[in-house]
Structures are given as structure tokens and as C-alpha cells.
Amino acid sequence: MNTRPYVVCHVFAGLNGRIDGAYMLDPAASPARAAYSRMQVEFGADAVAYGAVTTKGFVGSRPLALGTHGSAPKGDFVAPHAERSFYISVDPVGEIAWESATYRRAGRADAHVIEVLTEAASPAYRDYLRERGVSYVLAGSRGLDLPLALRKLRELFGIERLLVCGGGKTDMSFLAAGVLDELSLVLSPTVSGEPETASVFDEMPRSAGGSHAFSLERVERLAGDGLHLVYRVRRRCRAVRFWRLPRGWPLRAALPAARRTGPPGSRAAPLRARSRRTRPSTTSSTTLCSMATGSCSSPQRSIRRRRI
Incomplete structure (x- = not known):
């Protein structure tokens, strides 16, 4: 029996692997971008997960004015909700200033907001979420424990299929934790070269050294010269060690x-x-x-x- 959701990383990128920049607004990118959005709906996932930086781009980055103390009890919080879809905000220290417990986006079903936190998130922030009816799960003391978070999302909310849609650090965190099952990569036939722009998998955590391997499952040519690549995560390579060849060895x-x-x-x-x-x-x-x-x-x- 599966104890966590099946996790798919669904990403839109330019030909240089970047997931943000002017290439996205190029008219030549429009057909691939439309296909990416259509696929996101067709996956039929129970939830979509984004990192804190990406979420701030959606809901704003208003600073929070929280007290120094809070009365939130220990443990997870499942708020009453009628929505059957979920927006998962991977927000380890608690930064997102949610105004509502429902995430609304044109053309999509309303989604109940769930914050994935660590114990580093203050009790005052947890009080803030409870007051607004935002659910949360705690996973890890300081570092984020994604396997634990996914088990809780399955047990508490019945989430069986999860899309991870960025940013690059969040994508890499799921891959490095060994909880990513599939990569759905939509490539736009465009490129832009902004400096310090995130890539599909970005900034691997120090504790996760080594390489990751994928198996190509499917390739589809999209309208407008885009590509849809589907990979299964195969394995992570063990740490590499090197030796000097003794003199005279062929x-x-x-x-x-x-x-x-x-x-x-x-x-x-x-x-x-x-x-x-x-x-x-x-x-x-x-x-x-x-x-x-x-x-x-x-x-x-x-x-x-x-x-x-």
C-alpha cells in the first residue's frame, strides 16, 4: 500500500533549462505554454505544490507583522474545508501572508491551502494560519522532512497524486529526498539569458551529493515546435571517487x-x-x-x- 502520493514534477522551461525570463513572453512560446497549462489540468492531480518564492509571486510578498508569542498547540492543523483540490505551499519557516484559505485561479477549481512547515515556523505564524482557516503540517525540526510531509498529506487529506511545479529549489528538494517519481518537462522553442535565473533543478542541498539518472518514457512534439518530455526517475548515483593509475598500468x-x-x-x-x-x-x-x-x-x- 502506498503511504505517500505519486509525485510528478511538471515544468515549463526554455531550451537552456531556465524556468523564468523573457522567453516565456515570446510569441513563439505561446503554443508550448498553452500546452503546459492544459496538461496541468489533464493530469487530474489532487494537489499542486509550489515553493515559497513562487507562491509569493502568486499572492504577493507582503511582510507579516506577527507577535513574539503564540498559543497554537503542537502538531498539525486540518481546517474545515469544502474544496476537493489543494494548493500545497512548501514554506519551511512560515513566510507567506495568506489572506484566505482558498486559492483561486481563473479556469481552475478552487483549492484549499495547506502550508508545509518545519518546527522553525513560529507559534505566532501558526496562530495566523489558524485564524484564516489555512491548514498546515509540520515536517522536520529545522530542515524540511519531505517524506514525512508527504505521508501526512496522504493520511490527513487523502492526496494520492501531487504535481510539483517549481521553483527550481523545490523541484530539486523533492528529487534529492527520493520522493520524485516522474518528470514532465515542456520545452519552449525560445531562450533568454537573464543572469541568476532558476533552472528546472536548482541548487542541490549539500547533503544530497551525487548525480540523478532518469529514464525517457515518452517524447511528444507540440504545436509551434515545442517538446513534451516524460521521464521516470531511475536512481541517484553513488558518490564518485577517483584513483591514480600506478605507473605502467595499461x-x-x-x-x-x-x-x-x-x-x-x-x-x-x-x-x-x-x-x-x-x-x-x-x-x-x-x-x-x-x-x-x-x-x-x-x-x-x-x-x-x-x-x-
């Missing part, structure tokens, strides 16, 4: 030996910084991630055999 012998022996104390010593007594000679190429883990693909880099 490359074809080094790869299996590096996997078999590994550092330290093996014939394949850990790679160290170049000393003054070393200089590069013949260069060969291989897939370093495969040498280290035997499990994932990555761009080729060069391994230099050094003579001491």
Missing part, C-alpha cells in the same frame, strides 16, 4: 582493478595533488564515474598517467 587493466581494489591500501592509490616531481605524459580517456562505481554514466574526462 588503461584497460586499470578500470576493473580500480573497481575491485579501491583505496586505501590497494594497488590503485587515491589521487593526490600533483607534486613538483610529477609531470603529465600520455593522456587516455574513460568514464570516471563508471570506474569509481561501476554504475552510472557521466561525461568523459581524461586520466593522466604520471611518471615520478
Whole structure:
């Protein structure tokens, strides 16, 4: 039995992977943008999740004037609601100034607002939400515990299918937590180059080092030269480690030996910084991630055999 919703990251992006910028307003992007919005409805999801930055873009970023104390009891809060759809605001410290517990958007069903908080959100902010009839779940003491949040969303609200629609940090947080099942990527045939613009997956948390792999399920050409790509999340690569090739080892012998022996104390010593007594000679190429883990693909880099 599933204990959490099925999670799909549904994103609209330019050809450079950016999810914001002037490219979105280019007339050439209109057919792909319309297809993206249509798909969001056709998914039939119970809820749509956005990060705090994206939500502020929808409802405003009015500063909150909260007291220093609050009387909200511990635990989650399920407010009375008639809506059957939900707007999930991933807002760990409690920043969004909701005026209403119902999120309304033209062409969409009204959605009940649920805040996903951590214990870092003040009791005064929780009082603020209760007064406005906004539900919330607590997941994590300081850092956000997304697996716990999703279990609560399933148990308390019956959410079985969830769309995550940005921003880039929120998308990456779901991927890094291992709770993202599918990526639905709509590519616009346009590009703009604003600096410091978020991408589809942005700023991986430090605790989630390594690469993530996807399996392509479907490709659809859209009107106006856009593309719809559907991927399943396959796995996250283990941490990559590198070894120096001992002198005289041919490359074809080094790869299996590096996997078999590994550092330290093996014939394949850990790679160290170049000393003054070393200089590069013949260069060969291989897939370093495969040498280290035997499990994932990555761009080729060069391994230099050094003579001491």
C-alpha cells in the first residue's frame, strides 16, 4: 500500500533549462505554454505544490507583522474545508501572508491551502494560519522532512497524486529526498539569458551529493515546435571517487582493478595533488564515474598517467 502520493514534477522551461525570463513572453512560446497549462489540468492531480518564492509571486510578498508569542498547540492543523483540490505551499519557516484559505485561479477549481512547515515556523505564524482557516503540517525540526510531509498529506487529506511545479529549489528538494517519481518537462522553442535565473533543478542541498539518472518514457512534439518530455526517475548515483593509475598500468587493466581494489591500501592509490616531481605524459580517456562505481554514466574526462 502506498503511504505517500505519486509525485510528478511538471515544468515549463526554455531550451537552456531556465524556468523564468523573457522567453516565456515570446510569441513563439505561446503554443508550448498553452500546452503546459492544459496538461496541468489533464493530469487530474489532487494537489499542486509550489515553493515559497513562487507562491509569493502568486499572492504577493507582503511582510507579516506577527507577535513574539503564540498559543497554537503542537502538531498539525486540518481546517474545515469544502474544496476537493489543494494548493500545497512548501514554506519551511512560515513566510507567506495568506489572506484566505482558498486559492483561486481563473479556469481552475478552487483549492484549499495547506502550508508545509518545519518546527522553525513560529507559534505566532501558526496562530495566523489558524485564524484564516489555512491548514498546515509540520515536517522536520529545522530542515524540511519531505517524506514525512508527504505521508501526512496522504493520511490527513487523502492526496494520492501531487504535481510539483517549481521553483527550481523545490523541484530539486523533492528529487534529492527520493520522493520524485516522474518528470514532465515542456520545452519552449525560445531562450533568454537573464543572469541568476532558476533552472528546472536548482541548487542541490549539500547533503544530497551525487548525480540523478532518469529514464525517457515518452517524447511528444507540440504545436509551434515545442517538446513534451516524460521521464521516470531511475536512481541517484553513488558518490564518485577517483584513483591514480600506478605507473605502467595499461588503461584497460586499470578500470576493473580500480573497481575491485579501491583505496586505501590497494594497488590503485587515491589521487593526490600533483607534486613538483610529477609531470603529465600520455593522456587516455574513460568514464570516471563508471570506474569509481561501476554504475552510472557521466561525461568523459581524461586520466593522466604520471611518471615520478
